[in-house]
Amino acid sequence: MxxxxxxxxxxxxxxxxxxxxxxxxxxxxxxxxxxxxxxxxxxxxxxxxxxxxxxxxxxxxxxxxxxxxxxxxxxxxxxxxxxxxxxxxxxxxxxxxxxxxxxxxxEGIFDRLGTDLTGLARTKEGRKPEPSACVIDSQSAKTSTNVPLDTQGIDAGKKIVGRKRGILTDTLGLLLAITVVAADLSDNAIGKTLLTQASRTYPTITKAWVDTGFKNAAVEHRARLGIDVEVVPRRSNQPGLHVVKRRWVVERTLGRLMLHRRLARDYETRPDHAAAMIRLASIDNLARRITGESTPTWRYT
Known part of the structure; x- marks a missing residue:
């Protein structure tokens, strides 16, 4: 070797x-x-x-x-x-x-790359490099057999044994913050962590949209950070799949990240490595977005 x-x-x-x-x-x-x-x-x-x-x-x-x-x-x-x-x-x-x-x-190299590329992607879209608003959501993922038991839990709502991924994006759906925790941790705790991360990296953020799982503690935490958090509930009178105000952006981001098969299940023994894999998938998408490439185009032109 x-x-x-x-x-x-x-x-x-x-x-x-x-x-x-x-x-x-x-x-x-x-x-x-x-x-x-x-x-x-x-x-x-x-x-x-x-x-x-x-x-x-x-x-x-x-x-x-x-x-x-x-x-x-x-x-x-x-x-x-x-x-x-x-x-x-x-x-x-x-x-x-x-x-x-x-x-x-x-050493935070993936986070640094993500921050730099996000600024370039936002500039290309005619936005300021520093976002002023964000959207938060979480996703529960099953874990593989090599994941330590003390880093996973049970999501009682979705009946999933594994970990929970919390992500915070801007209004374009670009990943700004990520945390990976045991699946039994509440969305409120995840929301507080994400808002704290985002406020340190992007102090320009003043607005956030979340679903009903992030109310109470997360909303109270935002007051100390100077961020206005708006809870956007799902329309209970409309059955089936429908677009929810602002939250559809972060849902789309989760879908795009899942095209990277390493994220189909959590295979990482350490939560920070799981977060790095999510950040890496975002970096891959950001680089393609900035250069205007898709998988087949750059190799055959």
Missing amino acids: AQLDRCGPSDATVASTRTTTSRRPYPSDLSDARWALIEPTLSAWRTARMQARARAGITVADPSTSLRDIFDAILYVNRTGIAWKHLPHDFPPRTTVYYYFSAWAK
């Missing part, structure tokens, strides 16, 4: 063109345009780690593993839903790929 590349250079060795492998591209791979959006953040992270080790007197050879290959491998897992040990052999070693995924999740 190859030694893990835990730090490395910042420029020519991780250029936007792939030079470390000759493999055929997968549909989940980044195009050159999308890689150009992501590469500066990853290269800066790697440079900072190299400099930190140099200051500590640790001599480390420049790693040969391409950051682009690493990110493509993580996207492959996220999009196809495979286990890490089933990662194709033409990617870097799975231990190396998982190390980078874990480090980027722990």
Whole structure:
């Protein structure tokens, strides 16, 4: 097994063109345009780690593993839903790929990418980079057999054993905040966490729309944050599926995220890794939105 590349250079060795492998591209791979959006953040992270080790007197050879290959491998897992040990052999070693995924999740690199790309996507749509309103919803997901029991619970309403994903989006449906908790945690607690996260990253938010599960404690919490929370109930006199004011945006976002098969069930042993997988799916969608690409277009033009 190859030694893990835990730090490395910042420029020519991780250029936007792939030079470390000759493999055929997968549909989940980044195009050159999308890689150009992501590469500066990853290269800066790697440079900072190299400099930190140099200051500590640790001599480390420049790693040969391409950051682009690493990110493509993580996207492959996220999009196809495979286990890490089933990662194709033409990617870097799975231990190396998982190390980078874990480090980027722990150090907030995925969150940073999400914030930066959200600003670019909003600007492209003619909006200000900083949102002023948001929508909140939650989704219960079943867990796999490897998930520790102390990180999951039972959603009594939906009769699901697993975890609950809480997301907060802007009015375009772009993901702003995410939390993953045991399924038995109330929506009120999730709403308080999401509002706190959002207010720190986006202090411009002054309005939020939620469903009836987020009232009481969540609504009271918003007063301390200066956010006006409006509860939007479902129309009980209208049977079947129907569009609910503002809330349809976040429901659409959940549907789009679920196209990434790793999210069909919660396979992550750690809740923060589960949140990172959701954030990664959002980054994939954001990059395509900014560059105007869909899966088939960039590879055959």
